[in-house]
Amino acid sequence: MRLNGEVSCIRHEEEEQEEEAEERVPLTLLAPPPSQKLVVGYALTSKKVKSFLQPKLEGLARKKGIIFVAIDHCQPLGNQGPFDIVLHKLTGKEWQQLLEDYWEKHPEVTVLDPPAAIKHLRNRQSMLQDVADLNLSDCYGKVGIPRQLIITKDPSSIPDAVNKAGLSLPLVVKPLVADGSAKSHELSLAYDEVSLSKLDPPLVLQEFVNHGGVLFKVYIVGETIKVVRRFSLPDVNKCEPLNNTGVFQFPRVSCAAASADDAELDPGVAELPPRPLLENLCRELRHRLGLRLFNIDIIREHGTKGRFYVIDINYFPGKYILLILVFLLTLAIVKCLAMNTYSLISSSAWYKASSKGDFLAVN
Ligand SMILES: O=P(O)(O)O[C@@H]1[C@@H](O)[C@H](OP(=O)(O)O)[C@@H](OP(=O)(O)O)[C@@H](O)[C@H]1OP(=O)(O)O
Ligand SMILES: Nc1ncnc2c1ncn2[C@@H]1O[C@H](COP(=O)(O)OP(=O)(O)O)[C@@H](O)[C@H]1O
Numbered sequence: 397m398r399l400n401g402e403v404s405c406i407r408h409e410e411e412e413q414e415e416e417a418e419e420r421v422p423l424t425l426l427a428p429p430p431s432q433k434l435v436v437g438y439a440l441t442s443k444k445v446k447s448f449l450q451p452k453l454e455g456l457a458r459k460k461g462i463i464f465v466a467i468d469h470c471q472p473l474g475n476q477g478p479f480d481i482v483l484h485k486l487t488g489k490e491w492q493q494l495l496e497d498y499w500e501k502h503p504e505v506t507v508l509d510p511p512a513a514i515k516h517l518r519n520r521q522s523m524l525q526d527v528a529d530l531n532l533s534d535c536y537g538k539v540g541i542p543r544q545l546i547i548t549k550d551p552s553s554i555p556d557a558v559n560k561a562g563l564s565l566p567l568v569v570k571p572l573v574a575d576g577s578a579k580s581h582e583l584s585l586a587y588d589e590v591s592l593s594k595l596d597p598p599l600v601l602q603e604f605v606n607h608g609g610v611l612f613k614v615y616i617v618g619e620t621i622k623v624v625r626r627f628s629l630p631d632v633n634k635c636e637p638l639n640n641t642g643v644f645q646f647p648r649v650s651c652a653a654a655s656a657d658d659a660e661l662d663p664g665v666a667e668l669p670p671r672p673l674l675e676n677l678c679r680e681l682r683h684r685l686g687l688r689l690f691n692i693d694i695i696r697e698h699g700t701k702g703r704f705y706v707i708d709i710n711y712f713p714g715k716y717i718l719l720i721l722v723f724l725l726t727l728a729i730v731k732c733l734a735m736n737t738y739s740l741i742s743s744s745a746w747y748k749a750s751s752k753g754d755f756l757a758v759n
C-alpha cells in the first residue's frame with residue numbers, strides 16, 4: 397500500500413496489515429448514512445501525504461462518508477472548510493497560530509491533536525517527563541525512562557556534568573529537538589568521556605540500556621493499542637567499555653524494514669510487554685499528554701522480566717493507517733449519533749462489535 401518507493405518487503409508488510417485490519421473491521425457496520433459526510437481537513441507534509449493519504453485509503457474513506465480536504469496552511473482556516481476534523485502534522489509557529497485561532501472560534505471541530513500537546517513531544521526532555529512522573533509499577537512490571545542529562549551549552553563541561561550525575565558510559569546522544577527533521581534523528585553512541593566534550597548541544601545524553609536488540613513499538617490510536625517488534629541496537633559490553641572509544645553515529649534502526657515480528661528470537665527478549673501493563677501505561681499517557689494519535693518506543697532491560705524503559709514518543713506515526721481510518725469513522729458515528737441522524741439498529745450493532753473487540757485487537 398506504500399507508494400513512496402520503499403523496498404518491497406515493506407509493501408508486503410503493509411498489505412498484510414491492511415488485510416488483517418480489513419478482516420477484523422466489520423466495515424459494513426461502520427457506514428454512516430450516505431447523506432452524512434464527515435469532512436477531514438488535513439495539513440501534512442508532502443512526505444506524510446504520500447505515506448498516509450494513499451488512494452486506496454481515500455477511496456475506502458469516501459465509501460464510508462469521509463472526505464479528506466487539503467488545508468492551505470498559509471490561509472486562515474475559517475475561510476476554508478467547514479471541517480469536522482482537522483488532522484495535522486506540521487511544525488512552524490505560523491501554522492500553530494492559524495490552527496489555534498481557528499479552534500478558538502470553532503471549538504466544535506475535533507483537532508487531531510491539540511498543537512500544544514504535540515509541542516510537548518518536540519523536545520526529548522519534555523517528551524518523556526510524563527513517563528517519569530507516572531513512575532508506573534504494578535505486578536506486571538515497572539516502566540521508567542533511562543537516566544539522562546540535558547545539555548544546552550558548553551560542550552567542554554559535559555564530562556564533568558556526566559560524572560556529577562553519575563551516568564555510566566556508553567551514552568546515547570540524541571538531539572534535544574525532535575521535530576521530524578533528518579537532523580533530529582541523527583543519534584550517536586558515545587563511549588568515552590573525552591569524546592563527550594566534542595558533542596554539539598543542545599542534546600540529551602541517555603544511558604544505554606541493554607535490551608537484547610529488540611524494541612517494542614506501541615501504536616496508540618484513540619483507545620486502541622497495537623504492539624509490534626522491531627530490531628534495535630545490539631547490547632553493549634558494559635564491563636569493558638574501554639575497548640571502544642569515540643562517538644559512533646548510528647542509523648535510524650527503528651525503521652519499517654527492520655520488523656522483528658517473524659524473527660527467531662530468544663523468548664525472553666521477544667515476549668511482548670504484558671498487555672495490562674501497556675494498557676495502564678497508554679491510558680495514563682493518553683490523558684497526561686492529551687494526545688490520541690501517537691506511538692511509544694519501549695524496551696525491556698535484557699535479563700529482566702518486567703523492567704521497561706520508554707525511550708521515544710512520536711506524534712501521528714506512519715504505521716497502522718487503517719486503525720486511524722477506523723478511529724475517524726468512530727468519530728463520524730459519534731457525531732451522527734449526537735445529531736440523532738444515525739439509526740438505533742446500526743449504532744447498537746456497531747457498539748456491540750466494537751465492545752466485543754472484534755476489530756483492532758491488541759496483540
Ligand atoms: O522516531 P521514530 O521512532 O523513528 O518514529 C517515526 C517518526 O514518528 C516519524 O515521524 P517524524 O519524526 O519523521 O515526523 C514517522 O514518520 P511519518 O510521520 O512520515 O510517518 C515514522 O513513521 C515513525 O516511525 P514508525 O512508524 O516506525 O513509528
Ligand atoms: N537509552 C537507550 N538505550 C538503548 N538503545 C536506545 C536508547 N535510546 C535509543 N536507543 C536506540 O536508538 C533508536 C533511536 O532512538 P529514539 O530515541 O527512538 O530516536 P528516534 O526519534 O530518532 O527514533 C531506538 O530505536 C533504539 O534502537
Ligand SMILES: [Mg+2]
Pocket residue numbers: 650693708
Ligand atoms: Mg524512535
Ligand SMILES: [Mg+2]
Pocket residue numbers: 574708709710
Ligand atoms: Mg522519535
